[in-house]
Amino acid sequence: MENDILYTPEEIAQKLRLTKGTVYEMIKRGELEAHRIGRYIRISQTQFENYLLKSKGYDNIYEAILSQEGNDTFANIGLPKIQVDTDLTGKVKVSIRPENIILSMGTFISSARNVHKGKVIDIIIDESKALVTVDIGIPIKSLITIKSLEEMSIEKGTELYVVFKTMSVIVYK
Template identity: 70%
Template sequence: MNEETLYKPEEIAQKLKLTKGTIYEMIKRGELQAHHIGRYIRISDTQFEAYLLKSNGYENIYEATLSNKNGETFANIGSVSICVNSKLEGNVKISIRPENIILAKGTFESSARNLLKGNVISIINNDDSAMVVVNIGIPIKALITTKSLIEMGIEKGTELYVVFKTMSVTVYK
């Protein structure tokens, strides 16, 4: 079993150059995940890394197992296989920024190694953009313009292809 370092909120505050009170507020709001051990709060390396990725715009974060097939590396998340570029092995985490994902109504020839079919399960509209959640065996978020959403006629239940390049996937331990 890998031993993870557990940090006190004060230690995370020092790393982020914030106050201890701000860290407690972030935990309370759910922005930073933490372990509650008795009366104590501890933040693991994994929880801290997830917070940093999310604060940099990464929302599609998954635990995966890497495998090699025909000279390509795949991150396997249940029945979903995502082509990645990594020298790491074994269990990893992967993340994909929603704005790096293309939604398509059909297949097309491209340099993108990941073309996964699914159905829209949720749409969150903002003024000029929409976060579209597609179930490809796992939920994945894609950020598109409201204009694209309307022109493509995307609504809950719409069948779409999720397309992204191997280089758009960040792999880390």
């Protein structure tokens, strides 16, 4: 949070064109993270940006340090190295939309540069879709159809591959 701008709930309300009360409710529900500083609530620029990304459907958000290996750029998020396409350097955040992540029972030849083996740790089923969380060293969420979930017999503990293209990874400061 170093050098991060702090906003009041009122300032966030103005940015989002909502009432102050709605912003407080969003904080209470956990939709918008905030800091409690004494009696005051403040929202950092980073927390606000994370909220905006999540509201646009970006759920897999990670802090990373970029590194070069030959002509390739990787976002280092601990154990998995994620290949990215960016001109940025140093500390960044990366985000991958859950619907851009393919789950596979095995490896296959494709244009996707990111292929990581992992184990299913959570499944949330909605009417026609399932949000599957796979631990690949970090928890990563993939959105698939119920039909795919059933046909692949995916359940907690299932080992599978998480596959996504370099271009699916959003990199920002």
